[in-house]
Amino acid sequence: MYILFGDTVIDSKELKELIEAESDFKVVKDMSKGSKRDDILAYNLSISIDTLKEIMEEDGDIDELSEGELNEDDLFDEYLSLAEEVATSLDEILPEGAILDIRAYKWDLSDNDIKLIVAIAHEEIGERKLKDVMKTLVKQVE
Structure with a gap:
């Protein structure tokens, strides 16, 4: 799907491939059509729990996990927050003037990953x- 992005046109398939090549995220689905707009890119992404654990180890946050200080709800919140934080780094590979909204919504135990939605627009569109x-x-994935 082609999306109007400021003064240029972006192919959502090419951006999908770029996200998968340049980040730890896997694109589960291109949701750009589901946005019902021709100026918004949207993707359903996943990131492995193992990748998140590695990041937590690098940051020194893994000690709490290994000592069992976090209950399952806290761990769930920690993974969702970290997944959203990691997703903010996508702005480095996006075109100039891109703004994003990111929502982690599910810990998929069968795939052992966190599912997220990222919506991308040109800054002219506005945050609201x-x-x-x-x-x-979010209603589409629930």
């Missing part, structure tokens, strides 16, 4: 419009 689109996208 992007948040409205995110509400629509």
Whole structure:
């Protein structure tokens, strides 16, 4: 799907391939059509729990996990927060003027990963419009 991004046109398939090549995320689904707009890119992403654990080890946060200080709810929140934080790094590979809204929504135990939605727009669209689109996208995956 081709998306109007400022003064240029972006192929959502090419951006999908770039995300998978340049980040730890796997694109589960291109949701750009589901945004019901021709100026918003949207993807359902996943990131492995193992990758998140590695990041936590590097940051020194893994001690709490190994000592069992976090219950399952706290661990769930920690993984979701970290997945969203890691997803903010996607702005480094996005075109100039991109703004993102990121929502981690599920710990998929069968795949052992965290599922997220990322919505991407040109800054001209504005944060408010992007948040409205995110509400629509979250309803689609629930």
